[in-house]
Amino acid sequence: MPVGLKVSAQAKYVRTSARKARLVCDHIRGKDVVEARAILAFATRDAAKPWLKLLESAVANAEHNHELVGEDLKIFAVHADEGPTLKRYRPRAMGRATRIRKRTSHLTITLTPKES
Numbered sequence: 001m002p003v004g005l006k007v008s009a010q011a012k013y014v015r016t017s018a019r020k021a022r023l024v025c026d027h028i029r030g031k032d033v034v035e036a037r038a039i040l041a042f043a044t045r046d047a048a049k050p051w052l053k054l055l056e057s058a059v060a061n062a063e064h065n066h067e068l069v070g071e072d073l074k075i076f077a078v079h080a081d082e083g084p085t086l087k088r089y090r091p092r093a094m095g096r097a098t099r100i101r102k103r104t105s106h107l108t109i110t111l112t113p114k115e116s
Contacts, residue, residue, distance in 0.1 A: 021080035
């Protein structure tokens with residue numbers, strides 16, 4: 001295996017706030033792929049579904065593009081950045097309106113081979 005090889009995947013415009021996505025990504029940072037899959041599969045938060053899909057995408061990238069074995073990888077870096085905010089309005093009393101911010105996030109995951 002090449003030393004220092006990093007394989008990454010990115011999901012953009014995911015319809016969850018970055019703050020909620022960070023709560024999930026803190027659980028899998030530094031774990032190996034098998035353990036991270038188990039954590040995400042049984043996580044109760046809704047933001048875990050996009051993270052699991054992104055992890056599977058990163059593993060597929062590693063297997064297809066670099067001929068690595070998916071179970072021999074670990075998570076090198078994982079982070080959630082803010083995406084653009086969709087602005088909507090809700091009618092309120094006395095003819096007023098309140099802005100509703102529907103936040104999005106950009107998720108990134110980087111995998112690297114385990115040291116054996």
